[in-house]
Amino acid sequence: MKYPHAIEQLIESLRKYPGVGKKTAERYALHTVNRLADEDIDQIIEAYQHIKTDIFQCPVCGNITDTDPCYICRDESRTHDTIIVVEQARDVIAMEKTNRYHGIYHVLNGVISPSNGIGPDDINLKGLFERLQNDAIHEVILATNLNNEGETTATYIRRLLEGTEIAVSRIAHGIPAGGNLEYADEITIAKALEGRRKL
Helix, strand or coil, X not given: CCCCHHHHHHHHHHCCCCXXXXXXXXXHHHHHHHHCXXXXXXXXXXXXXXXXXXXXXXXXXXXXXXXXXXXXXXXXXCCCCEEEEECCHHHHXXXXXXXXCCCEEEECCCCCXXXXXXXXXXXXXXXXXXXXXXXXXXXXXXXXXXXXXXXXXXXXXXXXXXXXXXXXXXXXXXXXXXXXXXXXXXXXXXXXXXXXXXX
């Protein structure tokens, strides 16, 4: 059976999400057509429009935001001498849920992955090193994921900071090797923060 063009188009669009195959996309598309009221569809369309027009990367830290700078960067109550370096914006949310860290962040928006053709210039490293030169940062906590790409990125940053006055530490206990921050619970992330080690 061939679906009408609009439904086929919606199915193909939904397949762009990670983990959504053809069958799941079909189910979502048919649910949209058969079960959602026009107001619900309008609400979804409006949400996508807001993402397209209102969301951007913070020019300071690289986090996703709708204000310039983001709410974390402009929060004067935070400790601005400690910075956690993470891979993605979702990792900031994971860290914030622990309510144990009150410093600032830097979002790389990727990792170094030579096998995928991603080098240091392809992620937000330049912005990090500019901040480290201009801001009064005393400690950098490397919170990239504990997989090959995350370790490569952490090692690259650590080596560039050798010989500086900046202390470099790495999240440790609690996050298993090969694990991702987005899947860890608040207690696990809090333990990883507490157990960070100097590099």
